[in-house]
């Protein structure tokens with residue numbers, strides 16, 4: 001269903017950007033003329049996978065009880081994503097002011113529900129976490145919190161939490177990047193990705209960004225907490241008024 005709906009969208013690459021978005025993008029070009037989205041994503045990958053591979057190699061004599069940790073951690077990771085996005089990235093907190101400015105004032109001005117797509121590689125600088133941010137999250141948050149879990153519960157619980165935590169953040173970056181790709185990209189043939197794109201696109205509606213659709217990887221907590229919305233037909237970038245999700 002999602003794919004047939006997708007196929008009825010007009011070619012988004014030929015659409016003009018809304019004037020506000022166009023103005024913001026022109027006034028806020030990439031700070032780095034040499035910026036490469038591929039190198040940025042590759043660096044994120046290279047910072048994330050050593051932790052994941054290391055934790056996999058250290059696991060020994062895994063039990064059913066150890067494995068029970070995995071779904072609990074995934075559900076917790078989705079809650080963490082929801083809380084950080086809703087309360088830290090969309091509310092100005094004195095200890096994380098720059099994150100609010102980058103996310104709410106820049107990312108959401110650079111992309112709105114009518115213009116969620118990148119038009120050039122440099123636009124991904126406004127999508128992906130900066131490399132230093134990736135390093136802090138993976139090595140300053142995921143690693144020490146997994147060490148604490150390993151110390152408090154069992155070594156395997158610690159290694160599994162490192163795998164889930166580092167992998168979840170990597171998935172967050174990957175899926176957020178995909179939701180900002182042009183709709184014509186082949187990756188939208190993968191089931192579920194168009195659904196996640198539409199979920200995130202609704203979050204980019206300026207009047208709704210502070211209230212709805214905070215999950216990126218999977219909208220579990222948006223559903224459970226009643227903050228999931230689907231854009232009404234008239235808010236979709238298409239002339240086809242018959243569409244419904």
Ligand SMILES: [Zn+2]
Pocket residue numbers: 107111176180200204
């Ligand atoms: Zn976004």
Ligand SMILES: [Zn+2]
Pocket residue numbers: 085089090103108203209
């Ligand atoms: Zn947001």
